[in-house]
Amino acid sequence: MSTVPLLSDEDLSPAARAVFDDIRKTRNTDFVNNFWRALANDPVLLKRTWDSVKEVMAPGALDPLVKELIYVAVSATNNCEYCIRSHTASARAKGMTDAMLMELLAVVGMANETNRLANGLQVPVDEAFR
Amino acid sequence: MSTVPLLSDEDLSPAARAVFDDIRKTRNTDFVNNFWRALANDPVLLKRTWDSVKEVMAPGALDPLVKELIYVAVSATNNCEYCIRSHTASARAKGMTDAMLMELLAVVGMANETNRLANGLQVPVDEAFR
Amino acid sequence: MSTVPLLSDEDLSPAARAVFDDIRKTRNTDFVNNFWRALANDPVLLKRTWDSVKEVMAPGALDPLVKELIYVAVSATNNCEYCIRSHTASARAKGMTDAMLMELLAVVGMANETNRLANGLQVPVDEAFR
Amino acid sequence: MSTVPLLSDEDLSPAARAVFDDIRKTRNTDFVNNFWRALANDPVLLKRTWDSVKEVMAPGALDPLVKELIYVAVSATNNCEYCIRSHTASARAKGMTDAMLMELLAVVGMANETNRLANGLQVPVDEAFR
Amino acid sequence: MSTVPLLSDEDLSPAARAVFDDIRKTRNTDFVNNFWRALANDPVLLKRTWDSVKEVMAPGALDPLVKELIYVAVSATNNCEYCIRSHTASARAKGMTDAMLMELLAVVGMANETNRLANGLQVPVDEAFR
Amino acid sequence: MSTVPLLSDEDLSPAARAVFDDIRKTRNTDFVNNFWRALANDPVLLKRTWDSVKEVMAPGALDPLVKELIYVAVSATNNCEYCIRSHTASARAKGMTDAMLMELLAVVGMANETNRLANGLQVPVDEAFR
Numbered sequence: 001m002s003t004v005p006l007l008s009d010e011d012l013s014p015a016a017r018a019v020f021d022d023i024r025k026t027r028n029t030d031f032v033n034n035f036w037r038a039l040a041n042d043p044v045l046l047k048r049t050w051d052s053v054k055e056v057m058a059p060g061a062l063d064p065l066v067k068e069l070i071y072v073a074v075s076a077t078n079n080c081e082y083c084i085r086s087h088t089a090s091a092r093a094k095g096m097t098d099a100m101l102m103e104l105l106a107v108v109g110m111a112n113e114t115n116r117l118a119n120g121l122q123v124p125v126d127e128a129f130r
Numbered sequence: 131m132s133t134v135p136l137l138s139d140e141d142l143s144p145a146a147r148a149v150f151d152d153i154r155k156t157r158n159t160d161f162v163n164n165f166w167r168a169l170a171n172d173p174v175l176l177k178r179t180w181d182s183v184k185e186v187m188a189p190g191a192l193d194p195l196v197k198e199l200i201y202v203a204v205s206a207t208n209n210c211e212y213c214i215r216s217h218t219a220s221a222r223a224k225g226m227t228d229a230m231l232m233e234l235l236a237v238v239g240m241a242n243e244t245n246r247l248a249n250g251l252q253v254p255v256d257e258a259f260r
Numbered sequence: 261m262s263t264v265p266l267l268s269d270e271d272l273s274p275a276a277r278a279v280f281d282d283i284r285k286t287r288n289t290d291f292v293n294n295f296w297r298a299l300a301n302d303p304v305l306l307k308r309t310w311d312s313v314k315e316v317m318a319p320g321a322l323d324p325l326v327k328e329l330i331y332v333a334v335s336a337t338n339n340c341e342y343c344i345r346s347h348t349a350s351a352r353a354k355g356m357t358d359a360m361l362m363e364l365l366a367v368v369g370m371a372n373e374t375n376r377l378a379n380g381l382q383v384p385v386d387e388a389f390r
Numbered sequence: 391m392s393t394v395p396l397l398s399d400e401d402l403s404p405a406a407r408a409v410f411d412d413i414r415k416t417r418n419t420d421f422v423n424n425f426w427r428a429l430a431n432d433p434v435l436l437k438r439t440w441d442s443v444k445e446v447m448a449p450g451a452l453d454p455l456v457k458e459l460i461y462v463a464v465s466a467t468n469n470c471e472y473c474i475r476s477h478t479a480s481a482r483a484k485g486m487t488d489a490m491l492m493e494l495l496a497v498v499g500m501a502n503e504t505n506r507l508a509n510g511l512q513v514p515v516d517e518a519f520r
Numbered sequence: 521m522s523t524v525p526l527l528s529d530e531d532l533s534p535a536a537r538a539v540f541d542d543i544r545k546t547r548n549t550d551f552v553n554n555f556w557r558a559l560a561n562d563p564v565l566l567k568r569t570w571d572s573v574k575e576v577m578a579p580g581a582l583d584p585l586v587k588e589l590i591y592v593a594v595s596a597t598n599n600c601e602y603c604i605r606s607h608t609a610s611a612r613a614k615g616m617t618d619a620m621l622m623e624l625l626a627v628v629g630m631a632n633e634t635n636r637l638a639n640g641l642q643v644p645v646d647e648a649f650r
Numbered sequence: 651m652s653t654v655p656l657l658s659d660e661d662l663s664p665a666a667r668a669v670f671d672d673i674r675k676t677r678n679t680d681f682v683n684n685f686w687r688a689l690a691n692d693p694v695l696l697k698r699t700w701d702s703v704k705e706v707m708a709p710g711a712l713d714p715l716v717k718e719l720i721y722v723a724v725s726a727t728n729n730c731e732y733c734i735r736s737h738t739a740s741a742r743a744k745g746m747t748d749a750m751l752m753e754l755l756a757v758v759g760m761a762n763e764t765n766r767l768a769n770g771l772q773v774p775v776d777e778a779f780r
Contacts, residue, residue: 042362074241076770082248102562111204113763118212120726172752206380232432243373250336302622334501342508371464378472466640492692503633510596594761631724638732
């Protein structure tokens with residue numbers, strides 16, 4: 001159980017309903033996942049978060065699959081189970097293979113390792129990198 | 131100052147020197163950055179880390195630029211200044227533009243935000259994502 | 261299952277029992293939650309932690325509800341399920357509404373996002389803030 | 391130096407300039423701090439972040455000072471120097487005293503400690519908290 | 521369920537099988553835990569990780585039990601349930617008592633607390649420590 | 651500059667002075683480092699933190715050098731520069747060699763890496779570890 005109710009469609013305020021309508025239309029599916037049902041308790045937060053995610057994850061200088069890989073990388077680093085599972089699913093839907101996932105996590109693991117070696121030894125930044 | 135000496139070329143053990151030779155040959159430059167000069171105090175750690183980084187960051191199911199973007203994403207999440215600066219430089223050398231960097235960090239920021247919304251509200255994972 | 265036994269009242273050392281007595285008296289309830297039953301394996305750690313929590317969470321320059329909100333904010337950032345759930349419950353007992361919880365997490369999410377934008381771009385601190 | 395240029399007023403695109411105008415008007419000061427000058431490299435990110443911060447930090451179910459305290463709590467937990475310094479300054483401007491800051495950090499420290507005790511011992515969540 | 525299949529012995533590639541053989545021989549048991557069964561989807565990652573763990577955790581300047589304690593300390597700080605449980609078990613197998621585990625976590629908790637006090641107050645490093 | 655004044659001996663309240671006297675006597679040196687001078691702004695926090703550190707870091711089931719190694723491991727994982735530098739210095743004063751420091755950080759790096767592999771792949775905990 002979440003710490004606030006997960007709102008079903010009947011419980012939505014008109015403002016939250018409008019966001020759900022846009023989620024459904026944008027994703028072309030009737031399914032709305034629990035994350036949005038929790039945020040629906042605060043329609044302002046719901047709308048801002050949805051609008052932001054839609055804008056941030058759209059194609060741009062980076063393609064949507066690369067963006068999903070980055071989302072998984074951050075979520076694995078922070079250990080957010082919900083986000084790891086939902087964005088691993090999204091990345092797969094956009095073409096991520098098992099081989100890509102394993103390589104992604106190999107990079108995530110390596111970066112987490114060398115981050116601590118550099119910090120733990122307090123290595124000064126080279127002039128060449130400034 | 132780092133918490134161990136940054137070894138100059140003259141201070142290297144033969145085992146560390148062999149790794150530095152490979153770094154120089156692989157990167158086709160005489161420059162060896164401080165991270166490796168700190169690790170050189172432990173030639174076994176130096177060799178393992180260099181061999182692993184070389185293997186992990188090589189082209190594979192993901193291309194090297196995407197891997198650098200992921201490295202920056204993790205390092206920004208963990209706040210490792212050394213790694214942010216060195217891998218931002220590496221990513222630029224592999225073709226990352228300012229526009230790509232800004233989009234990358236927009237995704238990193240958004241993922242860090244939604245990670246805490248999902249965790250803070252203890253949203254249960256949908257069956258569809260399992 | 262925790263990685264040490266959760267001690268029932270019969271298993272307590274006299275030193276641990278004295279702390280449990282104080283917990284019950286201070287909170288005016290017979291219920292002692294699992295966190296303290298795990299710590300009871302080390303009565304010195306149990307006593308120091310309880311005494312510290314009691315002192316830190318007491319009314320002072322900040323009121324107890326604000327302190328609970330801060331506890332939830334930190335626990336959501338670190339993703340400690342136990343702490344998120346127990347301190348969300350404590351905050352509700354002290355008057356936190358759903359609207360307050362949603363706003364709290366909106367701030368937590370935003371702070372986690374901008375922390376990574378500032379770190380990822382290595383923005384230098386303005387003189388005005390020093 | 392940040393990893394992207396800090397834009398001066400003359401370097402702003404019209405879209406970024408419009409955001410800076412709103413920052414100046416909202417805050418009633420000509421000063422625009424470095425964070426926004428770094429984000430100005432991506433006017434879409436700049437606008438979304440500013441609009442979000444303005445909305446999230448406005449008075450609501452929680453008052454603005456409490457929101458600033460929460461911002462500092464998260465930033466201290468994540469160790470974002472820029473955010474610690476800028477939001478400590480903002481909190482002081484809204485009335486935070488030294489005594490309040492010390493109590494705030496006492497709670498932040500305690501929460502970070504007990505988060506690790508609960509996680510490290512894998513304490514199961516009591517039914518009473520679900 | 522993990523986000524990749526946990527490979528049973530029959531599903532292993534020859535390269536993965538060779539690593540499993542070494543795990544079994546080194547540990548003198550037929551049991552191979554889930555972590556390696558997940559990594560087995562990428563035999564290169566599996567081999568590198570196993571070889572690295574074997575090298576890092578071997579007796580050296582620090583004894584193996586101390587290394588396991590450090591592993592638990594990091595895993596508790598990051599909240600990795602899998603790692604907390606598997607390395608707590610390993611540490612117990614190497615002689616860790618309940619009293620040692622409780623003291624270990626007391627240090628971990630205290631370090632996590634004072635890390636935030638030092639960062640939150642932006643305490644400058646004394647010359648004596650540089 | 652820290653975000654609160656670093657108090658000199660003349661600025662101390664009687665309660666803070668008593669703690670400083672104990673720090674000097676316990677450590678057998680006149681030197682009091684900046685961390686305590688920042689905490690001295692809140693004598694209650696100062697006293698509780700000093701008493702706790704003294705108790706936690708004392709010889710017990712774990713020896714004081716091992717406790718310092720754990721402190722460095724946590725501080726490197728969290729990237730607290732102040733704590734990395736002060737506890738690396740303390741560990742050296744208690745006998746930590748360069749070889750021990752390098753091995754310590756090798757374990758810290760490896761644990762941070764495998765934490766993310768286990769979390770990123772959502773590996774289920776084996777029954778044997780529960």
